[in-house]
Amino acid sequence: MSSLFLRTLREDPADAEVPSHKLLVRAGYVRRVAPGGYSWLPLGLRVLRNIETVVREEMDAIGGQEIQFPALLPREPYEATGRWSEYGDALFRLKDRKGADYLLGPTHEELFALTVKGEYSSYKDYPVILYQVQTKYRDEARPRAGILRGREFVMKDSYSFDLDDEGLARSYQLHRDAYIRIFDRLGLEYVIVKATSGAMGGSASEEFLAVAETGEDTYVRSTESGYAANVEAVVTPPPAEQPVEGRPEAQVHYTPNTPTIETLVDFLNKAGLGRTFTAADTLKNVLVKTRQPGEKNWELLAVGVPGDREVDLKRLEASLEPAEVALLEETDFAANPFLVKGYIGPGALQANGVRYLVDPRIVRGTAWVTGADKADHHVVDLLCGRDFTPDGTIEAAEVREGDASPDGHGTLVAARGIEIGHIFQLGRKYTDAFEVDALGPDSKPVRITMGSYGVGVSRLVAVLAEQHHDELGLVWPRGIGPADVHVVVAGKDEAVAEGGERIAAQLSERGVRVLLDDRKATPGVKFADAELIGVPTILVVGRGLAKGVVEVKDRATGERSEIAVDEVVEQLV
Ligand code: ATP
Ligand code: MG
Ligand code: MG
Ligand code: MG
Numbered sequence: 001m002s003s004l005f006l007r008t009l010r011e012d013p014a015d016a017e018v019p020s021h022k023l024l025v026r027a028g029y030v031r032r033v034a035p036g037g038y039s040w041l042p043l044g045l046r047v048l049r050n051i052e053t054v055v056r057e058e059m060d061a062i063g064g065q066e067i068q069f070p071a072l073l074p075r076e077p078y079e080a081t082g083r084w085s086e087y088g089d090a091l092f093r094l095k096d097r098k099g100a101d102y103l104l105g106p107t108h109e110e111l112f113a114l115t116v117k118g119e120y121s122s123y124k125d126y127p128v129i130l131y132q133v134q135t136k137y138r139d140e141a142r143p144r145a146g147i148l149r150g151r152e153f154v155m156k157d158s159y160s161f162d163l164d165d166e167g168l169a170r171s172y173q174l175h176r177d178a179y180i181r182i183f184d185r186l187g188l189e190y191v192i193v194k195a196t197s198g199a200m201g202g203s204a205s206e207e208f209l210a211v212a213e214t215g216e217d218t219y220v221r222s223t224e225s226g227y228a229a230n231v232e233a234v235v236t237p238p239p240a241e242q243p244v245e246g247r248p249e250a251q252v253h254y255t256p257n258t259p260t261i262e263t264l265v266d267f268l269n270k271a272g273l274g275r276t277f278t279a280a281d282t283l284k285n286v287l288v289k290t291r292q293p294g295e296k297n298w299e300l301l302a303v304g305v306p307g308d309r310e311v312d313l314k315r316l317e318a319s320l321e322p323a324e325v326a327l328l329e330e331t332d333f334a335a336n337p338f339l340v341k342g343y344i345g346p347g348a349l350q351a352n353g354v355r356y357l358v359d360p361r362i363v364r365g366t367a368w369v370t371g372a373d374k375a376d377h378h379v380v381d382l383l384c385g386r387d388f389t390p391d392g393t394i395e396a397a398e399v400r401e402g403d404a405s406p407d408g409h410g411t412l413v414a415a416r417g418i419e420i421g422h423i424f425q426l427g428r429k430y431t432d433a434f435e436v437d438a439l440g441p442d443s444k445p446v447r448i449t450m451g452s453y454g455v456g457v458s459r460l461v462a463v464l465a466e467q468h469h470d471e472l473g474l475v476w477p478r479g480i481g482p483a484d485v486h487v488v489v490a491g492k493d494e495a496v497a498e499g500g501e502r503i504a505a506q507l508s509e510r511g512v513r514v515l516l517d518d519r520k521a522t523p524g525v526k527f528a529d530a531e532l533i534g535v536p537t538i539l540v541v542g543r544g545l546a547k548g549v550v551e552v553k554d555r556a557t558g559e560r561s562e563i564a565v566d567e568v569v570e571q572l573v
Contacts, residue, residue, distance in 0.1 A: 001515065001516065001517045001518060001519050001529075002518045002519045002520075004042060004043075004515075005041060005042050006028045006041065006042065006043065007028055008026060008027055008028050008529050008532055008533070009025065009026045009028070010026075011026075012025075012026060013025045013026070013032075015032070016145075016146065017144070017145065017214075018145045018146075018148065018214040018466065019214075019465070019466060019469055020145070020146065020148065020214075020462040020463070020465035020466040020469070021145045021146035021147075021148065021462070023465055023469055023473055023474050023532070023534075024044065024146060024147070024461070024462065024465055024474075025146065026473075026532060027043065027473060027474055027532045027533050027534065028041055028043060028044075028533075029041060029043045029044030029047065029461070029482075030044045030146065030147060032146070034151075035143045035151065036140055036143025036149065036150045036151030036152065037150065037151055037152050038146060038147050038150065042482075043482040043533065044461065044482075046481075046482040046483075047461050047464075047476070047480065047481060047482055048154065048457070048458060048461055050479065050480050050481075051186065051457055051460050051461060051464075051480065052133055052154075052156075052457055054182055054185050054186060054480075055133065055156045055182055055455055055457060056133065056156075058178045058179075058181050058182045058185075059129075059131050059156065059158060059178060061178065061181075062129065062174040062175065062177070062178045063129055063174075064129040064130065064131045064158055065128070065129065065130055065131070066130075066131055066132060066133070067115075067130055067131075067132055068132045068134060069105065069108055069111050069112075069132060069134065070105075071104050071105050071134065071135050071136070071137060072102055072104060072105075073102060073103050073104070073105050073108075073111065074100070074101070074102060075093075075100075075101035075102060075103060077110035077111060077114055077434075078103060078110055080110070080433050080434065081109070081110055081429070081430060081433045083110070084101075084103070087106060089139060089141070090106060090138045090139050090140065090141075091103055091104075091106060091138075091139065092104040092106075092137045092138075092139050092151075104137035105134075105136060105137065106136055106137060106138045107136065107155070107157060107452070107454065108132070108134075108157055108159075109159065109426065109430045109450070109452055110430065110433075110434075112130055112159040112452075113159075113430040113431055113433070113434050113436055113450065114434055115130075116128065116130070116161050116436060116448070117431075117434055117435070117436040120161075120438065121438065121439055122438055122439050123163055123438045123439060123440050123441060123446060125438065126161060126162060126163050126167070126438055126448065127160065127161060127162045127163070127167050127170075127171060128160070128161050129158055129159070129160045129161075129171060129174070130158065130159055130161075131156060131157065131158030131159070131453075132156070132157060132158075133154065133155075133156045133457060134154070134155065134156075134157065135152055135153070135154055136152070136153055136154070136155045136157075137151065137152055138151060138153075139151055145214070145462065146462060147458050147459065147461060147462045148418065148459055148462040148463070148466075149216075149459075150458065150459075153456065153457075153458045153459060154456075154457040154458035155454050155455065155456060155457060155458075156454065156455040156457050157452065157453070157454045157455075158175065158452070158453045158454075159450060159451065159452050159453070160172070160174075160175070160450065160451040160452075160453070161431075161436075161448050161449075161450055162448065162449050162450075162451075163438060163440075163446055163448065163449075164446075164449065165449060167449070168425055168427070168449045168450070168451055169425070171451050172204065172423060172425050172451050175423050175451070175453040176192075176206070176423055179208055179421045179423065179453075179455065180192075182421075182455065183208060183210075183420065183421070186460065186464060186477065186480060187464075187468070187477035187480070188210050188420070188460075188463065188464065188467060189210065189211045189467060190208050190209060190210045190211060190417070190420060191208075191209050191211060191219065191221065191228055191417060192206055192207070192208055192209075192228065193206065193207050193209055193219045193221075193228040193229050193230050193233070193417075194206060194207075194228065194229035194230065194233045195207040195229075195230045195232070195233050195422065196230070196232050196233045204424070204425040205422070205423065205424045205425065206422075206423055207230055207419050207421065207422050208419070208420050208421035208422070208423075209230070209417025209418060209419055209420065210417055210418045210420045210463045210466070210467065211415065211416075211417055211467075212416065212417060212418050212463065212466050212467065213416055214416070214418070214466060215416040215417040215418040215419075216384070216416075216418065216419075217230055217232075217416065217417050217418065217419055218230070218231045218384075218414055218415070218416050218417075219231060219414065219415060219416075219417055220401070220412040220413065220414045221412070221413060221415075222405035222407065222409055222410040222411070222412060223405075223410040223411050223412075223413060224405070224409045224410025224411075225405060225407050225409035225410055227405050227406065227407045227409065227410075229406075231414070232384075262279075265277050265278065265279055265281075401413055401414050418459070418463050418466070419456065420455065420456050420459065420460060420463055421453075421454065421455045421456070422453070422454050423451070423452075423453045423454075424451060424452050424453065425451050426449075426450045426451055426452050427449055427450065428447055428448070428449055428450070429450075430450055431447055431448045431449065431450055432447065435447075436448045436450075464476070464477070464480065468534075468556075469534070472528075472531035472532065473531045473532035473533065473534050474532065474533065474534025475534045475536070475555050475556050476534045476535065476536055476555075477536065478536045478537075481534060481535050481536060482513075482515065482533070482535065483513045483514055483515035483535045484512050484513045484514070484535065484536065484537060484572075485507055485512055485513070485514050485515070485535065485536075485537045485538075485539055485572055486514075486515045486517065486530045486533065486535035486537065486538045486539065487500050487503060487504045487507075487514055487515070487516045487517065487539045487541060488500075488517045488523070488526045488527065488530055488538060488539065488540045488541065488542075489501075489516070489517060489518050489526075489541055489542075490523040490526065490527075490540050490541065490542035490543075491523070491541075491542045491543060493545075495545065495546070496541055496542060496543075496545055497518065499541050499545045499550075499565070500516060500518065500541040501516065501518065503539065503541060503550070503565070503568060503569065504516040506569045507569055507572060507573070510569060510573040511573070512572060512573055515533070515535055517529070517530065523542070527540075530555075531555070534555060535555065536554070536555050536556065537552060537553070537554065537555065537572060538552070538553040538554075538555055539551070539552050539553075539568065539572070540552075540553065544562065545565065548564055548565050548566075549562045549563065549564055549565065550562070550563055550565055550568055551563075552568065552571070552572070
């Protein structure tokens with residue numbers, strides 16, 4: 001550590017809300033470069049590589065073959081499938097010097113389908129599974145939580161190509177089993193839930209969600225059967241479109257500007273709230289809607305809900321930038337439970353770091369937000385904070401905890417998770433677009449059927465940190481962290497330093513990955529860093545060395561034991 005490119009921080013970064021983000025920055029694993037763009041420093045890169053290794057081993061074990069595409073891709077294949085436009089604002093589009101259109105790949109179904117078409121022609125060539133571990137680009141509306149939701153991130157994406165539906169089902173099952181092995185080996189707590197197939201198209205689809213309160217996905221599961229589904233995928237009839245009783249009339253004001261404190265204050269003062277605001281004010285009971293540049297959809301923000309943290313304008317400004325802001329109204333949330341239910345969802349509230357949920361039984365629902373004019377109605381997914389109105393359809397139906405499970409067994413309970421993997425039976429959407437056929441035994445062409453399967457490799461670093469930490473720092477599972485043993489040289493004595501180095505060298509020789517703290521810092525500083533960095537075993541070489549003992553501490557349990565110097569290497573290999 002005397003030469004390691006590492007500076008740990010004592011303070012949480014100002015923009016961090018979730019524990020993994022705070023700790024990975026404080027422990028010097030990653031550094032922010034841009035919204036949703038992070039650099040990997042030595043410790044972080046090691047963890048990322050360890051996760052990649054687990055993923056590669058399990059993909060290879062099901063017969064997957066690794067290849068690699070560029071991230072910079074031509075428009076044409078994505079035009080052919082309609083995704084050049086369907087992908088919307090999340091797609092990074094750019095032009096080369098000749099004016100030709102390019103994109104930065106958000107996922108690679110098109111390229112894999114085209115490549116297989118180019119290389120294979122006979123039914124004898126199939127099935128095949130190809131994968132890559134590659135950097136993906138998505139212009140996420142709300143890059144948040146550090147590497148949990150990046151705009152540049154590492155994904156393992158694989159694609160299966162089969163001659164028939166049975167083959168596809170087999171490839172899907174192979175991936176499902178491989179993902180179970182990957183996430184088990186990483187020591188994650190997760191659930192497998194039914195999912196919608198979203199931008200990919202296709203039919204059967206499941207998500208792997210890591211259980212985490214900070215997750216952006218909500219899932220329900222049955223108390224009795226194995227039924228589990230992302231709330232997005234729970235099939236219930238859409239609600240009748242009718243105004244909700246007691247819905248207030250709302251005034252809507254827009255500002256076209258990027259908010260600054262000054263424009264916010266000015267805006268609040270013009271909003272007709274009946275009082276004068278200054279930059280030093282704290283907001284209470286104010287409902288704001290915000291929108292990222294270029295986005296069609298508004299996001300609702302309930303600011304200053306009684307009983308929770310009130311928000312000063314400076315903080316609000318920081319959380320909104322660079323969004324466009326419109327103030328809806330000032331309203332008493334406490335006196336209007338419908339409003340509280342309807343307007344507040346974690347999606348919206350992540351912006352100011354607080355989660356409110358007044359009726360915890362509602363895991364998905366609709367609310368009408370503004371105005372007497374029907375055209376102005378906004379339908380909001382209560383937990384995703386998403387605004388479904390632009391196309392005028394109401395997609396959200398209410399799903400409550402305690403409802404009967406759709407499979408008829410038991411009732412529903414809800415929890416939150418982070419999507420770590422997603423598997424799809426795509427079918428022939430992409431192979432139809434590119435006419436990917438194999439010549440069958442009877443010389444007739446057979447249309448190939450396809451599956452696609454993703455693991456959020458860089459996201460997993462944060463998910464592991466989210467599930468494995470305590471108030472002192474990170475706590476990596478063995479084999480995944482940046483090292484297996486953290487040797488702390490505690491003391492100025494030359495013999496102690498030599499002892500520490502010797503043990504570290506012996507451990508390395510035996511294949512144990514060691515981090516040696518040989519800095520000229522106080523033991524206090526070294527212990528604090530060791531806890532923060534989170535290597536699973538901490539070995540303290542100090543005063544005891546003279547009596548022939550060292551101390552071994554288990555980072556996860558805090559258990560300490562004294563061990564004879566000549567036995568310690570054998571114990572830790
Ligand atoms: P999310 O619902 O979190 O936005 P997604 O459904 O858009 O994810 P997929 O297209 O299914 O993502 O991609 C496969 C995997 O890639 C996801 O399961 C997730 O683990 C990871 N992933 C997706 N978007 C990001 C991102 N912005 N940053 C980091 N990892 C991501
Ligand atoms: Mg997404
Ligand atoms: Mg998703
Ligand atoms: Mg997904």
